[in-house]
Amino acid sequence: MNEASGHARAQEPWRRYLPWQGRIELAFWILAFAIPAAANTMVALMDAQRDGYALPAWQPALWEGSSALVSLLLLPGLLALCSRWPMHADTWRRRLPAYVAASLAWSILHVVGMVLVRKAGYALLGDHYAIDDWPRRFAYEYLKDVRTFALIVIVDHGYRWFWRRLQGEVRLLDPPDDGSAPEQAGLPERFLVRKLGREFLVAAGDIEWLQAAGNYVNLRVRGRDYPLRSTIAGIAAQLDPDRFVRIHRSYIVNLDQVASIEPLDSGDARVHLRDGTALPCSRRQRDALRSRIGAPAATA
Incomplete structure (x- = not known):
């Protein structure tokens, strides 16, 4: 390979991206959870002001922040699942039950984790956080979590597919x-x-x-x-x-x-x-x- 062709290969966009890949991916996932959390916090505060009741700003911030934090902590496990057992046209039927089971585990860990973070946050601020109807609350949270879970799987599979096409398969x-x-x-x-x-x-x-x-x-x-x-x-x-x-x-x-x-x-x-x-x-x-x-x- 001559010097000119080696230089041209080195200038390919995907090769310039490689040294930054890990940091860019980490920043993407942090922003993917932080931006909705901040937006939902603002919406909760605006709804409270519209309805005429006082809502301390720290409460919706803690609700949304705890959810985003626990989701980020669980993310490496889900990405590892997508990497180790990806779903393709010839494997999705066989692997779909495992992904459904993983979504249930994700939701359980997410709910338990964010409740513990909220309890700790409320205690530090001299308040108390409690959930009365656990089955109903979990069903509600699972309906939200399964959408987040599916979106992460879709984004990760799409990203890997595009990356393979960019590099060559x-x-x-x-x-x-x-x-x-x-x-x-x-x-x-x-x-x-x-x-x-x-x-x-x-x-x-x-x-x-x-x-x-x-x-x-x-x-x-x-x-x-x-x-x-x-x-x-x-x-x-x-x-x-x-x-x-x-x-x-x-x-x-x-x-x-x-x-x-x-x-x-x-x-x-x-x-x-x-x-x-x-x-x-x-x-x-x-x-x-x-x-x-x-x-x-x-x-x-």
């Missing part, structure tokens, strides 16, 4: 029309990458390493990650064992890319690649990797 080549295997011995030598309506081929030998990511495996090729719809075990069985080796339950590495192996005190290791990347290597896989690259096995 890879899949195995389809068999030819005559039904013969696309590659000899069942080991694919090329993968088909689809990116924003364009398709191109990636040689298996250009894959530097692979990482499990939920229902996907990210293929690292020349600094880019291409998600492949597969499990790490499934793709491992289709790669050339003379070229690729599994070094961790979540990682496979191209032996040609390995520069050195750094033993760790824990018994695990760190695999350093030629481009400076460091990957984890489990204790179970360490000696096997050392033997594959011709290094002597580590002593206990």
Whole structure:
């Protein structure tokens, strides 16, 4: 790859976004809960003023703030669920019951959490917070929570879908029309990458390493990650064992890319690649990797 093409690739918008991705996503979710909470607080105060009764500003602020705070604390678990077991056209029927059960758990934890925060807030301000009719109140809260839950799932799935399309998504080549295997011995030598309506081929030998990511495996090729719809075990069985080796339950590495192996005190290791990347290597896989690259096995 020449310098000009490398510079052009580095200037792609999604690559400039990468260093900021985590912070932008965190800011988005904070604002997604904070803005409605502030708006609902203002509406409650305006309704109270319109109806002619005194409502201390701290009360609606605490009601809405506690709900937003607990929702944010529960958010990582829901996003992890979406990442580990995403719903697609071929999986949504099987996974929908799990998401429904998760929405119930979300609502229970949300209600209990915000009630505890409100009780603490009221106590600090010399007041008392109580709920008389718990079943009815929970049914009311669940109807609100399930909409929030569904919206988060939809936004997260949509964001992940758009991100995959922006980066490019890879899949195995389809068999030819005559039904013969696309590659000899069942080991694919090329993968088909689809990116924003364009398709191109990636040689298996250009894959530097692979990482499990939920229902996907990210293929690292020349600094880019291409998600492949597969499990790490499934793709491992289709790669050339003379070229690729599994070094961790979540990682496979191209032996040609390995520069050195750094033993760790824990018994695990760190695999350093030629481009400076460091990957984890489990204790179970360490000696096997050392033997594959011709290094002597580590002593206990």
